[in-house]
Amino acid sequence: xxxxAIVGQSGGPTAAINATLSGVIRGCLSSEKIExxxxxxxxxxxxxxxxxxxxxxxxKAEADFVKLEKTPAAALGSCRKKxxxxxxxxxxxxxxxxxxxxxxxxYDIGYFFYIGGNDSMDTIRKLSAFAYRICSEIKFVxxxxxxxxxxxxxxxxxxxxxxxxxxxxxVSEIMMDTAVYKTKAVTIVEIMGRDAGWLTASAGLPSLLGxxxxxxxxxxxVSFSLEAFxxxxxxxxxxxxNLVVAISEGIRYENGKYISEDDSIVRTDAFGHKALGGAGRxxxxxxxxxxxxxxxxxxxxxxxxxxxxxASATDISESIRIGKFAVESALEGRTACMVSLKRNAxxxxxxxxxxxxxxxxxxxxxxxxxxxxNESGNYVTKECLEWILPLIQGESITDFSxxxxxxxxx
Amino acid sequence: xxxxAIVGQSGGPTAAINATLSGVIRGCLSSEKIExxxxxxxxxxxxxxxxxxxxxxxxKAEADFVKLEKTPAAALGSCRKKxxxxxxxxxxxxxxxxxxxxxxxxYDIGYFFYIGGNDSMDTIRKLSAFAYRICSEIKFVxxxxxxxxxxxxxxxxxxxxxxxxxxxxxVSEIMMDTAVYKTKAVTIVEIMGRDAGWLTASAGLPSLLGxxxxxxxxxxxVSFSLEAFxxxxxxxxxxxxNLVVAISEGIRYENGKYISEDDSIVRTDAFGHKALGGAGRxxxxxxxxxxxxxxxxxxxxxxxxxxxxxASATDISESIRIGKFAVESALEGRTACMVSLKRNAxxxxxxxxxxxxxxxxxxxxxxxxxxxxNESGNYVTKECLEWILPLIQGESITDFSxxxxxxxxx
Numbered sequence: 089x090x091x092x093a094i095v096g097q098s099g100g101p102t103a104a105i106n107a108t109l110s111g112v113i114r115g116c117l118s119s120e121k122i123e124x125x126x127x128x129x130x131x132x133x134x135x136x137x138x139x140x141x142x143x144x145x146x147x148k149a150e151a152d153f154v155k156l157e158k159t160p161a162a163a164l165g166s167c168r169k170k171x172x173x174x175x176x177x178x179x180x181x182x183x184x185x186x187x188x189x190x191x192x193x194x195y196d197i198g199y200f201f202y203i204g205g206n207d208s209m210d211t212i213r214k215l216s217a218f219a220y221r222i223c224s225e226i227k228f229v230x231x232x233x234x235x236x237x238x239x240x241x242x243x244x245x246x247x248x249x250x251x252x253x254x255x256x257x258x259v260s261e262i263m264m265d266t267a268v269y270k271t272k273a274v275t276i277v278e279i280m281g282r283d284a285g286w287l288t289a290s291a292g293l294p295s296l297l298g299x300x301x302x303x304x305x306x307x308x309x310v311s312f313s314l315e316a317f318x319x320x321x322x323x324x325x326x327x328x329x330n331l332v333v334a335i336s337e338g339i340r341y342e343n344g345k346y347i348s349e350d351d352s353i354v355r356t357d358a359f360g361h362k363a364l365g366g367a368g369r370x371x372x373x374x375x376x377x378x379x380x381x382x383x384x385x386x387x388x389x390x391x392x393x394x395x396x397x398x399a400s401a402t403d404i405s406e407s408i409r410i411g412k413f414a415v416e417s418a419l420e421g422r423t424a425c426m427v428s429l430k431r432n433a434x435x436x437x438x439x440x441x442x443x444x445x446x447x448x449x450x451x452x453x454x455x456x457x458x459x460x461x462n463e464s465g466n467y468v469t470k471e472c473l474e475w476i477l478p479l480i481q482g483e484s485i486t487d488f489s490x491x492x493x494x495x496x497x498x
Numbered sequence: 499x500x501x502x503a504i505v506g507q508s509g510g511p512t513a514a515i516n517a518t519l520s521g522v523i524r525g526c527l528s529s530e531k532i533e534x535x536x537x538x539x540x541x542x543x544x545x546x547x548x549x550x551x552x553x554x555x556x557x558k559a560e561a562d563f564v565k566l567e568k569t570p571a572a573a574l575g576s577c578r579k580k581x582x583x584x585x586x587x588x589x590x591x592x593x594x595x596x597x598x599x600x601x602x603x604x605y606d607i608g609y610f611f612y613i614g615g616n617d618s619m620d621t622i623r624k625l626s627a628f629a630y631r632i633c634s635e636i637k638f639v640x641x642x643x644x645x646x647x648x649x650x651x652x653x654x655x656x657x658x659x660x661x662x663x664x665x666x667x668x669v670s671e672i673m674m675d676t677a678v679y680k681t682k683a684v685t686i687v688e689i690m691g692r693d694a695g696w697l698t699a700s701a702g703l704p705s706l707l708g709x710x711x712x713x714x715x716x717x718x719x720v721s722f723s724l725e726a727f728x729x730x731x732x733x734x735x736x737x738x739x740n741l742v743v744a745i746s747e748g749i750r751y752e753n754g755k756y757i758s759e760d761d762s763i764v765r766t767d768a769f770g771h772k773a774l775g776g777a778g779r780x781x782x783x784x785x786x787x788x789x790x791x792x793x794x795x796x797x798x799x800x801x802x803x804x805x806x807x808x809a810s811a812t813d814i815s816e817s818i819r820i821g822k823f824a825v826e827s828a829l830e831g832r833t834a835c836m837v838s839l840k841r842n843a844x845x846x847x848x849x850x851x852x853x854x855x856x857x858x859x860x861x862x863x864x865x866x867x868x869x870x871x872n873e874s875g876n877y878v879t880k881e882c883l884e885w886i887l888p889l890i891q892g893e894s895i896t897d898f899s900x901x902x903x904x905x906x907x908x
Contacts, residue, residue, distance in 0.1 A: 101675045130680055161674035168679075253901060257807050260903050264571035265511045265804040269578075270540055275800075297900055300907070389796045390685075394675040397667050397808055400901070480901040490707055491663060491810070491890040493670050497710070 090123040091198025093415070094140070098131035098204035098211065099168070101161035102247030103254070103396040104407040105233045106496070108203050109163060110156045111411020112231065113143050116199075121419055126195065127498065131202070132211055133167035136184070138191060141498060156496040157404055158486045160396035163498045168207065174217035185218045192226055199227050199418040203411075205234035205245070209426055210450040216424035227418040230426035230446050231410055235393045237286035240452040241444040242428040246410055247393075249403030249479035252290035254395040255279060256480060258388060259291045259334060263300035266330045273382035274321060274331045274375050278368030280392055283308050283338045285456045287392065289468045289476060291334035296473040303331045308338035309456045310465035312347060317371070318378060320466055325381070339367055347371065397493055401482025406439060413441040437478035500533040501608025503825070504550070508541035508614035508621065509578070511571035512657030513664070513806040514817040515643045516906070518613050519573060520566045521821020522641065523553050526609075531829055536605065537908065541612070542621055543577035546594070548601060551908060566906040567814060568896045570806035573908045578617065584627035595628045602636055609637050609828040613821070615644035615655070619836055620860040626834035637828040640836035640856050641820060645803045647696035650862045651854040652838040656820055657803075659813030659889035662700035664805040665689060666890060668798060669701045669744065673710035676740045683792035684731060684741045684785050688778030690802055693718050693748045695866045697802065699878045699886060701744035706883040713741045718748035719866045720875035722757060727781070728788060730876055735791070749777055757781065807903055811892025816849060823851040847888035 095112045097105055109127075116125035127146075129139040141164075147153060156163060172181035192200070200215065202208050212230035219226055232239050235251035259277060266275045281287040285307025295301035303324050306312055324331050340346050348366030368385035375383040406429065414427045425443040432438045460472035486493040505522045507515055519537075526535035537556075539549040551574075557563060566573060582591035602610070612622050622640035629636055642649050645661035669687060676685045691697040695717025705711035713734050716722055734741050750756050758776030778795035785793040816839065824837045835853040842848045870882035896903040 097678075101678050130678075133680075159674065160671050162678045165680070166678040256901075257896075257903055258801055258805070260905065261570050261804040261806060262800055264569065264905055265800050268507075268511050268540075268572045268576040270543075270575070294902055297902055299902060299905070386799045386801070387797065388801075390672055390675050391668055391796070391798075391801065394671040395668070396671060477901065482901070483895070483898055485893070485895065486667075488893055491666075491887065491892070492704055492707055492709060493667055495670065495674055495709070 090121060092124045092126060092196050093122045093199040093201065094126040094128055094195070094197050095164070095201040095203070096128040096131045096135060097162035097164045098166050098202060098208040099234065100205070100393060101166065102233050102235050102393050103160045103250040103399040104247040104403050105203055106159045106161070106163050107157040107404045107407035108231050108233055108246055108411040110153045111408040112201050112203070112414055113147055114153060114408070115412040115415025117144065117147065119415060119419060122199065127164045130165035131167035131169065132171065133169045134165065135191065136187060146498060152496070155487060155494065157408060158396055158484060159496040160394040163496055170207065171211055171214045174214045174221060188215065189218070189222065189224060197226060199229070199415070201229050201231060201414050201418070203231040203233055205232070205236065206239060206451060206453065209239070209446050212426065213424065213446045213450040216446065219423070227421065227423040229414045229418045229422065230449070231414045232426055232428070233407070235287060236281045236284050238282070238284035238453045238455070239449055240454045241426065241448050243431040243439065244429060244479060246403060246407035248286060250399035251287055251392045252293070252476055253400040253480035254392055254398055255287060255290045255388060256293040257398060259302060259332070260294050260299060262386060263294065263332055266332055267300065270329050271382060272325060272329045273384065274333060276368045276371055276383065276385045277302065277332065277334045278337055278385060278387045279334060280388070281308070281336050281338060283453060283455070285309050285336050288334050288336040289456060289460070289472055290480070292468045293473055293476060293480065296470065296477060302334040304333045304466045305468055306333070306335045306339050306466060307456055307461055307468070308336045308340060309458065310461055311342040312339040313342065314374065321375065321379065335367055335371065337367055397486045399484040400480045401484040402479055404484040410441060417443050500531060502534045502536060502606045503532050503609040503611065504536040504538055504605070504607050505574070505611040505613070506538040506541045506545060507572035507574045508576050508612060508618040509644065510615070510803060511576065512643050512645050512803050513570045513660040513809040514657040514813050515613055516569045516571070516573050517567040517814045517817035518641050518643055518656055518821040520563045521818040522611050522613070522824055523557055524563060524818070525822040525825025527554065527557065529825060529829060532609065537574045540575035541577035541579065542581065543579045544575065545601065546597060556908060562906070565897060565904065567818060568806055568894060569906040570804040573906055580617065581621055581624045584624045584631060598625065599628070599632065599634060607636060609639070609825070611639050611641060611824050611828070613641040613643055615642070615646065616649060616861060616863065619649070619856055622836065623834065623856045623860040626856065629833070637831065637833040639824045639828045639832065640859070641824045642836055642838070643817070645697060646691050646694050648692070648694035648863045648865070649859055650864045651836065651858050653841040653849065654839060654889060656813060656817040658696060660809035661697055661802045662886055663810040663890035664802055664808055665697060665700045665798060666703040667808060669712060669742070670704050670709060672796060673704065673742055676742055677710065680739050681792060682735060682739045683794065684743060686778045686781055686793065686795045687712070687742065687744045688747055688795060688797045689744060690798070691718070691746050691748060693863060693865070695719050695746050698744055698746040699866060699870070699882055700890070702878045703883055703886060703890070706880065706887060712744040714743045714876045715878055716743070716745045716749050716876060717866055717871055717878070718746045718750060719868065720871055721752040722749040723752065724784065731785065731789065745777055745781065747777055807896045809894040810890045811894040812889055814894040820851060827853050
């Protein structure tokens with residue numbers, strides 16, 4: 089018996105989340121078990137308002153899929169809504185779940201796909217737990233994405249490779265830019281990633297190929313010491329005038345305080361995550377005051393997560409594959425799971441797709457392992473960079489029309 | 499009789515200044531009147547230390563030129579050194595010129611090419627004036643570049659098109675990124691350009707093609723009013739939740755004060771130019787305090803001037819042409835001049851190259867004309883965008899090797 093499917097996107101945008109959406113739509117449209125594939129606008133928030141579109145109508149030709157795959161951000165919109173515990177006894181909380189499942193029933197949905205990071209996997213975990221509680225047969229499958237690469241139970245996350253490629257490229261260009269003057273100066277490049285240093289680690293990639301690379305790389309996984317930092321800068325200044333330092337937005341002192349807590353109020357989002365930013369500016373001012381040298385902070389900011397004009401071809405193709413595989417998994421009857429990438433143990437890079445229990449993923453964070461960072465805590469190791477390098481291979485470039493990117497808009 | 503040539507780069511880096519350098523080298527190597535072409539490292543500063551390289555040795559194959567043309571920043575390095583007045587009577591100042599001309603004579607230089615912006619044209623003006631004073635026959639030709647597009651006597655400047663393309667692309671991506679949430683938020687994109695708004699104007703380009711574009715665009719050519727700004731934001735919030743505002747780093751209040759002067763000390767460089775930055779952060783805080791909405795500032799920062807991974811093919815090819823034309827002009831005996839681009843009056847965009855008196859260029863700044871800005875001063879006009887659009891056509895993408903940009907390093 090044919091059923092309908094629904095897909096949504098949640099959490100922060102990436103350059104590859106639409107490629108995964110394309111994969112899910114491709115998978116649904118090519119299955120004889122699925123009739124209509126709905127898109128929910130703005131994730132579970134839009135779902136509750138029945139803000140749906142019919143994706144079958146929007147994707148008729150191969151060119152539509154390709155355009156979507158090269159469009160950044162989340163074509164269906166996103167949200168940061170947190171569902172209550174699925175074991176709740178509170179009537180107002182249960183009524184949210186009742187609403188979700190009555191909508192699912194009304195639209196004859198058999199398969200529910202949610203593309204996102206930790207928080208989105210938490211949503212899949214809760215919906216599938218409630219489905220179990222009410223004996224619903226609907227399959228809930230999570231599809232990972234996050235530029236932060238901080239999900240557990242997967243080799244890496246779609247979206248990370250493209251962000252890493254953009255960061256490594258941009259840092260290579262900043263190396264060229266800062267090298268033109270001979271005056272003593274420090275350029276601090278602040279990179280996203282919250283409490284995980286995967287993105288910042290990618291700034292070191294040019295060094296693996298013998299290209300100009302940052303002089304220092306600081307990840308949040310190792311406590312940051314202002315004293316050691318200043319000593320590092322001083323000894324590097326003895327060798328060369330222009331220094332480039334890559335830092336994670338989430339670097340902290342040994343006492344657990346964020347660098348940015350020194351002079352700015354740290355806000356928190358609906359999930360209790362601290363909204364970071366400001367570490368670079370803090371260090372910029374500190375360097376100027378302490379060493380009297382020129383100092384400048386470059387925040388790669390939103391660009392690192394939405395620069396589809398230069399994405400990793402490897403990342404985009406894996407993102408499409410993972411979307412298709414989510415559909416196959418649901419059709420095989422799997423639920424309460426997340427699609428995961430497993431790196432094969434061969435000399436040439438390749439991945440196998442599998443599903444993992446979503447309970448093992450939700451709300452856990454995977455940090456950069458300590459042995460991927462050097463002993464002094466001021467650079468990543470060769471092994472770390474060799475681990476990242478395959479993920480940034482190949483250039484996926486947005487289609488341009490009349491000189492500007494030609495994005496897919498739903 | 500054969501002579502040698504020398505070429506240098508000065509001022510801030512761009513994605514296209516190496517394409518111009520390539521054009522100069524191509525021009526010199528293909529002339530029978532030029533023996534050796536020297537590169538001066540770090541502009542006139544390196545020249546005074548005779549820090550030269552022999553470019554004939556470095557450029558043997560077509561691939562070398564192409565690689566240089568796709569490399570950002572300034573391969574020969576840069577400087578910000580200001581020469582004294584050529585009419586000086588002070589002995590220590592005259593001795594600088596004597597040193598310059600004795601080096602030129604010792605290296606048998608007949609042609610001196612200097613690629614840069616206003617300040618570099620000032621250097622060409624002074625050197626050629628002193629040459630006239632001492633009856634030297636050496637030809638001094640300036641070759642323009644600046645992302646700011648603020649040079650007079652040329653339709654536009656090489657480097658501008660690439661920066662404008664990167665800004666318009668990035669802003670298009672930011673439009674996609676910010677559209678995913680439904681919460682009220684303002685994203686301020688701060689763009690370079692000092693006192694000229696050409697770069698910021700390019701942020702409006704997507705609107706010309708009917709694509710998602712910033713809601714407001716503020717240029718330094720029109721006084722900025724906080725009150726009008728807040729009113730603009732308020733009325734836009736009545737229509738949509740997510741606003742994107744493009745602002746120039748150099749926007750000022752009616753009293754001439756920079757927005758950033760509200761809360762930061764404005765530094766000045768050797769030329770007395772104010773080092774700008776901070777307008778976006780100031781407005782971000784102001785919006786948050788006044789309207790209680792989410793506000794965020796994205797500074798495109800260094801990336802807009804060094805992103806050779808996405809340059810304008812039109813800009814890169816014009817930059818090469820202009821470099822070659824500088825050599826032809828010098829060989830024809832022209833001096834004290836700058837190469838200039840003249841836009842032809844045809845429906846299809848094309849340019850003619852010519853030379854202009856460098857005295858008409860040095861130290862003058864070309865602002866965006868008032869009629870390129872709307873009456874309210876909060877957007878650029880269709881005419882302005884139609885003027886910019888031809889300059890960003892075509893994509894020039896850095897060569898990648900193993901996933902990373904493969905830059906030319908001298």
